[in-house]
Each structure stands twice: as C-alpha cells, then as structure tokens.
Amino acid sequence: MGVEIESTQFTDADLDNFRNRLLAEMELLRSWFAGNKFCDDQLQSGLELEAWLVDPAGLPVPDNTRFLSALDRRSVVPELSKFNFEFNVSPQYIAGSGLSDMQSELRATWLRCEEVARTLGHRIVSIGILPTVADHMLCPENMSPLKRYAAINQRVLRLRGGRPLLLEIDGIDSLRTSHNDVMLESAATSVQVHLKVPQVDSIRYYNASLIASAFTVALAANAPLFLGRRLWDDTRIAVFEQAVDTAGPLRRVSFGNRYLEQSLMELFEDNINYHRVLLPALVDEAPARMPHVRMHGGTIWNWNRPLIGFEPGGQPHLRIEHRPMSASPSLIDLFADLQFYLGLVHYLARLPQAPESQLAFTQASQNFYSAAKFGLTAEVVWLGGQKLPMAALLRDTLLPQALGAMSELGIPELQIQETGEVLRGRIETRQNGATWQRQVFSACHGDLAQLLAVYQARQQTSQPVHTWSTQI
Numbered sequence: 001m002g003v004e005i006e007s008t009q010f011t012d013a014d015l016d017n018f019r020n021r022l023l024a025e026m027e028l029l030r031s032w033f034a035g036n037k038f039c040d041d042q043l044q045s046g047l048e049l050e051a052w053l054v055d056p057a058g059l060p061v062p063d064n065t066r067f068l069s070a071l072d073r074r075s076v077v078p079e080l081s082k083f084n085f086e087f088n089v090s091p092q093y094i095a096g097s098g099l100s101d102m103q104s105e106l107r108a109t110w111l112r113c114e115e116v117a118r119t120l121g122h123r124i125v126s127i128g129i130l131p132t133v134a135d136h137m138l139c140p141e142n143m144s145p146l147k148r149y150a151a152i153n154q155r156v157l158r159l160r161g162g163r164p165l166l167l168e169i170d171g172i173d174s175l176r177t178s179h180n181d182v183m184l185e186s187a188a189t190s191v192q193v194h195l196k197v198p199q200v201d202s203i204r205y206y207n208a209s210l211i212a213s214a215f216t217v218a219l220a221a222n223a224p225l226f227l228g229r230r231l232w233d234d235t236r237i238a239v240f241e242q243a244v245d246t247a248g249p250l251r252r253v254s255f256g257n258r259y260l261e262q263s264l265m266e267l268f269e270d271n272i273n274y275h276r277v278l279l280p281a282l283v284d285e286a287p288a289r290m291p292h293v294r295m296h297g298g299t300i301w302n303w304n305r306p307l308i309g310f311e312p313g314g315q316p317h318l319r320i321e322h323r324p325m326s327a328s329p330s331l332i333d334l335f336a337d338l339q340f341y342l343g344l345v346h347y348l349a350r351l352p353q354a355p356e357s358q359l360a361f362t363q364a365s366q367n368f369y370s371a372a373k374f375g376l377t378a379e380v381v382w383l384g385g386q387k388l389p390m391a392a393l394l395r396d397t398l399l400p401q402a403l404g405a406m407s408e409l410g411i412p413e414l415q416i417q418e419t420g421e422v423l424r425g426r427i428e429t430r431q432n433g434a435t436w437q438r439q440v441f442s443a444c445h446g447d448l449a450q451l452l453a454v455y456q457a458r459q460q461t462s463q464p465v466h467t468w469s470t471q472i
C-alpha cells in the first residue's frame with residue numbers, strides 16, 4: 001500500500017500544503033503528456049503477489065515483523081495486517097526469457113519464504129481469502145506497525161464522519177458485518193500485474209485492460225468463502241470495494257466510471273476531482289519525481305489504475321496496474337493467468353476497430369461484476385452485443401486470440417503451449433480455485449480448517465488447480 005510516512009496526525013495546514021504541491025505537480029504532469037515525455041520502450045511486465053502466514057492449525061499468524069526480519073529480503077514487504085506479506089518480482093521485458101525469469105525469481109523467493117516460515121513454526125499460503133480468518137482477527141491490534149497503515153485507518157474513518165464501514169455481500173449465502181477500522185481489506189489478497197506501455201498506446205491498453213478484467217477475474221477466482229459464508233467466486237472484489245469506502249463521489253476501489261478518450265492524464269484528473277486527499281503527508285522529493293501525485297494515486301485502488309515510474313536514467317514511464325486477480329493456487333496457475341492477461345490486452349489493443357467502441361462501458365462493468373460473482377459459469381456480453389457463456393467465449397474465442405497475441409509479443413512457444421494447456425484444462429473442467437474450494441467445503445461439511453489443510457497439501461504439489469482432486 002505504498003511508502004512509509006513520518007506521522008499519523010495531520011493539520012489543516014498539512015492538507016493545504018499537500019494540495020498546493022499536488023496541484024503544482026499536476027501542471028508539470030500535464031506538460032509531460034502534452035509533450036510526449038514518457039518512455040516509449042518495449043512492453044515490460046512486473047508482478048506483486050500477496051500471501052498469508054498461518055500456524056499448523058491453519059489459523060492466520062500475526063507475525064510478519066519477525067518473519068520479514070528473519071527473511072531479510074527487500075523484495076518481500078509487509079502488508080496491512082500482521083498475517084500478510086507481499087512478494088515484489090523484478091520487472092522484465094515480455095519478449096524472450098523475461099517471463100520465465102520472473103517465474104524463476106518468484107519460485108526461488110517462495111521457497112526461501114517457506115524455509116524461513118518453517119523455522120518460526122509457521123507456513124505460508126497463497127489464496128484469495130483465507131477461509132479460516134475470523135471476524136475478530138480483523139482488528140487494529142493485528143495491523144502492521146507502519147505509520148502509513150495507522151494513518152489510512154484514521155483518515156478513512158474521519159472522511160466517513162466516524163461512521164463504521166459496512167460490508168454487505170449476497171452470494172449463495174449472505175454476509176452483513178460492520179467494522180470501525182479498515183482491517184476487512186486485509187482479508188483480500190491478490191496478484192497485481194504491472195504493464196509498462198508507451199504513451200502512444202496507453203489509452204488502448206488501458207481500455208483493453210478494463211474489458212479484459214471480466215475474463216481475468218473469472219479465470220483466477222480463488223475467494224468463494226469469507227467468514228464461513230459461501231459468497232462470490234471472487235469475494236475479494238466486494239470486500240475491498242467496501243472496506244475502504246470513504247463515502248465520496250466514487251469509491252476508492254471500483255471498476256471506474258468510463259473509458260479513456262485522450263490519455264491516461266484523464267485518470268490522474270479524476271483522482272483529483274473525485275477523491276479527497278487521504279494521506280496529506282509531505283514528501284521531500286523534487287516535483288519531477290511526482291511524489292504527491294503518486295502518494296495520492298497510491299490511496300486509490302481501482303481494479304485497473306495508472307502509475308508513473310522512472311527509468312534508471314530518470315525518464316518517466318507509464319504503467320497500468322491490473323489488480324482483479326486473486327492470489328493463485330499455484331505458481332503455474334499464476335503465470336498462466338499473467339500471460340493470458342498480457343496476450344488478451346495486446347490482442348484487444350491492436351484490433352483495427354477499438355473494442356471500447358463496440359462494447360459500452362456500462363456493459364464492460366456489468367461483465368466484470370458478473371464474472372466476480374459467478375466465475376466461469378457467468379454469462380457476459382461480447383463485442384457486437386451477443387450474450388455468451390463465459391467458458392464458451394474463453395474456449396472458442398478469447399483464449400486462442402490471447403495465445404496468438406502472446407506469440408506476437410515474443411513469448412517463447414513452449415511457454416505459450418504450457419499456458420494454453422493450463423487454461424484449457426481449467427476452462428474444460430470449470431475448476432478454478434473458487435470452484436475447487438466450494439466443492440471441498442461441501443465435502444468437509446463446512447470444516448474450514450480441514451478445507452485449508454487439503455488446499456495447502458494440494459498447493460505443495462505445485463500442480464495447476466484444474467488437476468486438483470476434490471476427494472478428502
């Protein structure tokens with residue numbers, strides 16, 4: 001959730017100073033967009049994966065400070081709760097060996113994390129929502145001891161006028177709960193893909209990412225259970241959207257409100273126009289590093305959001321952060337999902353007729369939430385207005401198109417074949433992480449600890465989720 005800050009308390013003067021610096025940086029940012037100042041290098045991808053620390057009984061362990069200290073790797077960092085942490089994988093060019101290098105790096109780091117966790121009597125698990133997390137565990141006492149998190153918690157409640165955060169989700173079962181803190185958000189763990197794009201192509205790739213979100217969330221859904229209830233296939237979507245809602249004109253986590261027309265600058269303008277400043281922490285960096293634009297944007301967690309980064313020589317670049325996918329059942333599944341996203345958005349962004357001119361934004365949004373609720377059994381509307389079953393559209397149209405685009409991106413053919421096999425298997429069996437969990441939940445008669453034990457045993461095999469047995 002971003003860089004650390006120095007204080008949790010802010011005055012009206014702090015807010016005024018922050019806004020003044022933010023507005024000055026926005027003027028500079030507009031000039032960058034007008035002058036095409038951003039890096040136009042080849043496509044690159046980065047990756048973040050959030051995970052859980054659990055004890056031998058499968059309960060979350062609020063011990064990430066000790067774990068991360070023992071691990072001592074800059075690429076693995078704390079998350080909002082003490083029982084979560086995050087892997088950051090070095091960005092790589094998509095063409096050639098870049099994605100396989102990313103996979104090797106993540107696998108090596110994962111194995112090291114497993115080793116360190118064992119020395120502490122813990123285990124690690126990658127899953128969209130940990131089935132065994134209980135409501136009482138999602139409390140301020142289990143918040144990671146960073147000032148940034150404490151400040152976010154205080155400011156969200158202040159912007160809400162002190163009113164508690166309400167969580168209301170209807171799925172197979174229904175859930176109603178309220179919290180006087182933002183810790184519900186820590187229950188939702190994800191994969192976040194970063195796609196660095198040239199400025200000239202950024203609108204098409206961003207709009208394509210919006211359209212693709214329905215399909216990436218359905219394929220990667222891995223969060224069907226929360227607090228013992230069977231909810232959406234990817235309940236994370238509903239949890240995160242409601243867990244940090246500051247009651248402004250737009251939620252701080254949402255699908256968005258429109259396609260882009262001119263440039264990614266429209267999104268930075270929306271950040272100013274629709275979202276109050278959450279963290280007015282002054283940053284002692286030059287305006288050309290966009291510290292306050294980045295601080296403000298880092299407190300708006302839309303499922304696809306724009307980011308500004310910098311090349312080693314200092315030139316700014318543009319990234320799209322794609323956030324809809326659950327933390328994965330296996331690294332094989334994760335990288336199949338990553339490559340599918342990259343291939344699908346490349347295909348959509350290169351169509352002669354822009355897909356956003358053929359699919360209304362409201363329909364793309366409806367597709368996304370239908371996919372989050374129903375996963376591979378959802379029905380969606382595709383280009384031209386035809387309503388189709390999700391699995392059939394993926395199998396017959398979108399997966400072949402994405403695989404072809406992967407080849408255009410320079411991804412090695414063997415990797416493309418492996419991705420195709422994993423995703424075809426998942427589509428044909430209709431078994432992603434969500435459907436597997438739901439079946440085993442029934443087989444376990446609702447025993448969440450037993451469900452997680454079986455899940456962890458399957459995850460240890462490193463096999464893709466569509467091959468996992470639901471027998472216990």
